Amino acid sequence: MTKNKSRYLMLISVVLIAMTYFFPIWKIDLNAPQYPEGIGIRIWLNKITGVNEYDLDNINKLNHYIGMKLIEPDSIPELKVMPYLILFFILFGIIASIINKKYLITTWTFLLIITLSIGLYDFYMWEYDYGHNLNPDAPIKIPGMSYQPPLIGTKQLLNMRTTSAPDVGSYLIGISVLLSSSILVLNKKGNKNEVK
Amino acid sequence: MKTRKIIYLLIPSIILIAFLYNCSQSKESANFSDAASKVYVAPGKYDEFYAFMSGGFNGNISVYGLPSGRLFKVISVFSQNPETGYGYSEETKAMLNTSYGFVPWDDAHHPELSQTNGVPDGRWIFINANNTPRVARVDLRSFETAEIIEIPNSAGNHGSPFITENTEYVVASTRFSVPVPNRDVEISSYKENFKGTLSFIKVDQNTGKMNLAFQILVPGFDYDLAHAGKGPSHGWAFFTSYNSEQANTLLEINASKNDKDFIAAVNWKEAEKYVASGKAKLIDAEYYHNYFDEEKQHAYSEKNSKVLVLNPKECPGIIYYLPTPKSPHGVDVDPSGEYIVAGGKLATVIPVHSFSKMLKAIENKDFIGDIDGIPILRYESVIAGEVENPGLGPLHTEFDGKGYAYTSAFVSSEIVKWKLGTWEVVDRIPTYYSIGHLMIPCGDSKKPWGKYVVALNKITKDRYLPTGPELSQSAQLIDISGDKMKLLLDFPTVGEPHYAQAIPAEILMKNSKKIYELEKNNNPYKSKSEKETKVVRNGNEVHVYMTASRTHFKPDNIEGIKVGDKVYFHVTNLEQDWDIPHGFTVKGLNNAELLIMPGQTKSILWTPQKPGIYPFYCTDFCSALHQEMQGYVRVSQANSNVKISYN
Numbered sequence: 041m042t043k044n045k046s047r048y049l050m051l052i053s054v055v056l057i058a059m060t061y062f063f064p065i066w067k068i069d070l071n072a073p074q075y076p077e078g079i080g081i082r083i084w085l086n087k088i089t090g091v092n093e094y095d096l097d098n099i100n101k102l103n104h105y106i107g108m109k110l111i112e113p114d115s116i117p118e119l120k121v122m123p124y125l126i127l128f129f130i131l132f133g134i135i136a137s138i139i140n141k142k143y144l145i146t147t148w149t150f151l152l153i154i155t156l157s158i159g160l161y162d163f164y165m166w167e168y169d170y171g172h173n174l175n176p177d178a179p180i181k182i183p184g185m186s187y188q189p190p191l192i193g194t195k196q197l198l199n200m201r202t203t204s205a206p207d208v209g210s211y212l213i214g215i216s217v218l219l220s221s222s223i224l225v226l227n228k229k230g231n232k233n234e235v236k
Numbered sequence: 237m238k239t240r241k242i243i244y245l246l247i248p249s250i251i252l253i254a255f256l257y258n259c260s261q262s263k264e265s266a267n268f269s270d271a272a273s274k275v276y277v278a279p280g281k282y283d284e285f286y287a288f289m290s291g292g293f294n295g296n297i298s299v300y301g302l303p304s305g306r307l308f309k310v311i312s313v314f315s316q317n318p319e320t321g322y323g324y325s326e327e328t329k330a331m332l333n334t335s336y337g338f339v340p341w342d343d344a345h346h347p348e349l350s351q352t353n354g355v356p357d358g359r360w361i362f363i364n365a366n367n368t369p370r371v372a373r374v375d376l377r378s379f380e381t382a383e384i385i386e387i388p389n390s391a392g393n394h395g396s397p398f399i400t401e402n403t404e405y406v407v408a409s410t411r412f413s414v415p416v417p418n419r420d421v422e423i424s425s426y427k428e429n430f431k432g433t434l435s436f437i438k439v440d441q442n443t444g445k446m447n448l449a450f451q452i453l454v455p456g457f458d459y460d461l462a463h464a465g466k467g468p469s470h471g472w473a474f475f476t477s478y479n480s481e482q483a484n485t486l487l488e489i490n491a492s493k494n495d496k497d498f499i500a501a502v503n504w505k506e507a508e509k510y511v512a513s514g515k516a517k518l519i520d521a522e523y524y525h526n527y528f529d530e531e532k533q534h535a536y537s538e539k540n541s542k543v544l545v546l547n548p549k550e551c552p553g554i555i556y557y558l559p560t561p562k563s564p565h566g567v568d569v570d571p572s573g574e575y576i577v578a579g580g581k582l583a584t585v586i587p588v589h590s591f592s593k594m595l596k597a598i599e600n601k602d603f604i605g606d607i608d609g610i611p612i613l614r615y616e617s618v619i620a621g622e623v624e625n626p627g628l629g630p631l632h633t634e635f636d637g638k639g640y641a642y643t644s645a646f647v648s649s650e651i652v653k654w655k656l657g658t659w660e661v662v663d664r665i666p667t668y669y670s671i672g673h674l675m676i677p678c679g680d681s682k683k684p685w686g687k688y689v690v691a692l693n694k695i696t697k698d699r700y701l702p703t704g705p706e707l708s709q710s711a712q713l714i715d716i717s718g719d720k721m722k723l724l725l726d727f728p729t730v731g732e733p734h735y736a737q738a739i740p741a742e743i744l745m746k747n748s749k750k751i752y753e754l755e756k757n758n759n760p761y762k763s764k765s766e767k768e769t770k771v772v773r774n775g776n777e778v779h780v781y782m783t784a785s786r787t788h789f790k791p792d793n794i795e796g797i798k799v800g801d802k803v804y805f806h807v808t809n810l811e812q813d814w815d816i817p818h819g820f821t822v823k824g825l826n827n828a829e830l831l832i833m834p835g836q837t838k839s840i841l842w843t844p845q846k847p848g849i850y851p852f853y854c855t856d857f858c859s860a861l862h863q864e865m866q867g868y869v870r871v872s873q874a875n876s877n878v879k880i881s882y883n
Contacts, residue, residue: 094812101786179861
């Protein structure tokens with residue numbers, strides 16, 4: 041692998057990461073008999089939106105029956121932090137591709153993987169909190185029932201069939217990680233082939 | 237011995253008759269099983285057309301699906317509806333204001349879809365009020381009445397609201413001629429004092445707002461129906477008239493004497509020029525104009541006091557009379573715009589006038605006289621053809637766009653299909669019973685969709701399970717896709733549909749509103765959140781700013797109301813979810829309930845008469861805890877000191 045090739049691959053990784061500003065990273069879709077049109081939310085780096093304009097409000101309204109806390113994007117600090125984290129990876133990535141040293145690319149890749157893992161864990165904890173930390177005055181109380189949505193997959197929560205999955209943004213990050221890792225792997229192979 | 241022989245002979249004949257009868261029965265049902273598949277709309281699937289049927293004496297428009305004949309909605313237009321609060325709520329009361337005061341009811345006959353280039357475009361539908369002359373515009377995004385304009389110098393606004401090719405104008409004519417301006421005269425002075433008017437209501441292309449642009453003063457006949465020209469005849473409008481005898485009593489005899497009455501052909505583009513050049517006289521005329529401001533979610537009334545009137549004597553070239561046999565009812569213009577078909581209800585033929593021949597006759601001044609300055613054209617010079625043997629009592633004609641016309645015949649109770657150009661009858665089918673109007677989807681436009689004709693009948697009798705003396709009306713859906721018309725479906729209709737319109741569903745579906753946006757709600761009495769709710773006393777008026785959302789009202793306990801207070805409940809539905817209306821009523825409410833769509837604010841006035849506790853609750857089953865959606869109002873003696881409080 042030539043030096044330039046690895047530089048370009050690294051740049052592509054950075055561009056992919058930068059594109060996550062424009063796509064949701066996670067999706068949660070709900071299906072119920074009385075919602076034939078579907079209802080769901082999209083989680084972005086900096087916001088949570090409804091699939092349809094008022095879905096978030098309507099999900100909150102439905103959730104009040106089981107005593108789930110309101111999903112209020114303004115009170116979720118992660119949505120403020122994530123755009124800067126991505127900015128950091130963009131800047132770091134650009135530097136890494138300019139200097140184009142293996143250790144920088146390695147550091148970038150590993151930092152990204154660690155950040156993603158923490159992010160997933162954090163997301164799981166939020167879901168756990170929403171699902172378990174319920175208002176004791178809720179109109180609907182079912183002993184032993186919790187309402188934690190799955191991290192990835194589908195689960196029936198009362199009348200709501202809840203499907204949670206990564207969205208475009210996550211795939212972009214995933215491809216970005218694969219690309220930067222491939223630089224490392226291919227470099228290794230290249231080095232072996234080009235033993236001097 | 238002889239009797240026995242007869243019995244032996246009788247038995248096989250009875251069996252044979254029974255067998256033959258059964259055969260004929262099963263043959264008929266076999267035909268209809270084919271029909272069943274053509275009108276069957278599987279669960280979860282949609283109808284192909286929206287049909288808008290006038291409600292006649294219920295004053296509304298009902299919305300059906302075709303081909304299923306299922307009823308979806310009744311749109312309140314000219315009649316109060318305690319079910320939704322229309323005409324009762326503070327927001328909608330103004331819609332029914334007229335120069336005669338508040339009129340809670342009317343007789344609505346002819347829905348007419350707005351058009352662009354002569355084709356229904358699905359923006360609005362207009363409908364007339366017959367009794368207290370008005371024209372309404374219904375918004376087809378919300379399926380709610382958006383505007384009602386009163387027509388002065390008119391009585392019995394039957395010949396309306398027919399629209400021009402690009403919805404430039406809605407036209408209206410007066411069925412009863414009356415003194416203009418209306419005044420106290422002897423009825424027998426009819427010929428001297430009574431006049432007709434033809435009205436042209438301008439429609440704003442962006443907002444849909446109507447404005448009575450001008451009226452044409454015409455001789456005192458009964459003007460019955462109308463249709464605007466299209467294509468080559470765009471710029472003209474045609475109005476039938478009867479009672480050219482100018483009788484004022486026992487019209488069934490006295491107005492049926494003349495062999496021919498008239499279709500008035502109006503060149504409205506020419507009339508516009510006279511108006512622009514100042515030829516129209518501004519005369520006193522009191523009339524109301526009511527419109528519903530969607531942002532404010534509130535109806536407002538304006539009172540107008542003047543109208544521009546053109547006198548044909550002073551404006552040559554704006555109007556001509558086409559002699560037409562005999563007491564013509566409908567006037568329908570074919571998709572090409574060339575043929576003007578009259579439903580001469582007492583005539584033995586259907587007369588069809590030619591627009592191009594009419595222009596030529598005008599050019600050649602081929603007149604046989606004039607009435608009050610209106611030239612009468614020579615019948616033979618303008619007639620394109622006469623349809624022979626068209627059934628008895630032909631009334632209305634619609635077109636399939638394939639060169640055929642379909643005319644309803646009231647007396648012989650049938651639809652007659654005939655060919656434009658050759659004028660020969662090619663098919664006929666009975667209706668059940670006594671058909672009035674008939675309707676082909678977009679069948680009075682430049683581009684009929686064809687496929688079906690709906691018979692809108694006046695007499696029902698044995699068609700459905702009996703329901704006492706008062707029966708529903710009946711309609712028939714008839715397949716016109718083949719050479720022969722085929723009856724597919726009978727279905728009951730509410731009110732008394734006169735005319736109807738239909739439009740392909742996909743044109744309207746995509747624009748249909750699901751909710752009103754709360755953000756855009758500018759009702760003066762809105763509460764955009766529970767934090768904004770309050771109860772305010774102002775003298776003996778109490779305003780309750782209330783919200784409704786799943787599954788509670790805020791506030792739900794109100795004290796400090798006194799007997800004789802005028803209590804206004806202003807209820808805002810905070811929901812922004814599809815199909816989550818809330819209802820509101822309070823015990824003993826001498827008014828109507830409110831049915832409040834998501835994002836809407838509606839207000840109702842309550843004047844409690846005696847002290848006590850008054851429960852209120854949600855009347856629309858909104859969610860699992862709907863039964864919990866309730867509250868109490870405490871009403872104290874008029875002289876008590878209980879202060880306003882709420883939570």
